[in-house]
Amino acid sequence: MPELPEVETIKRQLEKRILNKKIISIQINSKVVIKEPDAESFKNGILGETVKEVIRRAKVLIIKFKKDKFLIIHLRISGWLLYGKKEDNARVSFELSGGNFLNYMDQRLLGELKFRSDYKDLKFIKSLGPEPFDINLEDFGKILKAKKTKIKPLLMDQKVIAGIGNIYAQEALFLAKIDPKTIANFLKEKAVTNLYKSMLLVLNEGIKYKGSSVDSYRNLEGEKGGMEKRLKVYGREKKPCLVCQEPIKKISIGGRGTCFCPNCQK
DNA sequence: AATGGGACCTGCGCGC
DNA sequence: TGCGCGCAGGTCCCAT
Numbered sequence: 001m002p003e004l005p006e007v008e009t010i011k012r013q014l015e016k017r018i019l020n021k022k023i024i025s026i027q028i029n030s031k032v033v034i035k036e037p038d039a040e041s042f043k044n045g046i047l048g049e050t051v052k053e054v055i056r057r058a059k060v061l062i063i064k065f066k067k068d069k070f071l072i073i074h075l076r077i078s079g080w081l082l083y084g085k086k087e088d089n090a091r092v093s094f095e096l097s098g099g100n101f102l103n104y105m106d107q108r109l110l111g112e113l114k115f116r117s118d119y120k121d122l123k124f125i126k127s128l129g130p131e132p133f134d135i136n137l138e139d140f141g142k143i144l145k146a147k148k149t150k151i152k153p154l155l156m157d158q159k160v161i162a163g164i165g166n167i168y169a170q171e172a173l174f175l176a177k178i179d180p181k182t183i184a185n186f187l188k189e190k191a192v193t194n195l196y197k198s199m200l201l202v203l204n205e206g207i208k209y210k211g212s213s214v215d216s217y218r219n220l221e222g223e224k225g226g227m228e229k230r231l232k233v234y235g236r237e238k239k240p241c242l243v244c245q246e247p248i249k250k251i252s253i254g255g256r257g258t259c260f261c262p263n264c265q266k
Numbered sequence: 267a268a269t270g271g272g273a274c275c276t277g278c279g280c281g282c
Numbered sequence: 283t284g285c286g287c288g289c290a291g292g293t294c295c296c297a298t
Contacts, residue, residue, distance in 0.1 A: 108275045
């Protein structure tokens, strides 16, 4: 599910709901999502702690308790968080002071929860490139210039730019009118500028409309996002391009489905 | 350096 | 109707 806009939406909602709440009890229904340490130590470590800060880095949510206690949540594909009553099909439920619950939902069980003394030292976190909103046009251009990979998987490479996934990469390329198969260092200055602006635009729009609910994703309040109705190419295979009416084509790049308009995106 | 395949999981929709 | 297959918003790991 969740790319930067979805995770940012959840982060902002968590700030309103769980800041300064204490973890009263924890029920783990699917141990497989607890990646570190073992389920028992995970539970014991978090019980009684109070939420001091909520952080997002790329697609990762970090809940900070004390100085050296962090809950790190990666939702991967089908993970989401639901605030409110206790959910029977939650993989993990955290009971909070005040009577509400924070439920970790994850149909495919690919997400991961970790309890650690830090998050910045995680291998994955250390390998991340800059946040899209922290990179300037000049640096963005330099990165593309140095790469001979196709532009679409490059945008999705978390080591290069952190937070973009399969939906927003397709949307940004459509807006910028760039063929997703284009080799990155082949892009001219104007195309690079267009792509940079389009990337920021689609991410900001995603945040504004509280994410895309293409499938099971719901935000913290259990609501669907509003962005999926505004997506211009993702999931629109064979449908007419919203700009030129040409049928949208779907291909596979780097093993990921990729929709684009063969007429607009050159 | 770049690409392709498989792995991790469950469940949906499609064609036969 | 029922079944098998491909596919799904992510990331890692291996081989070439």
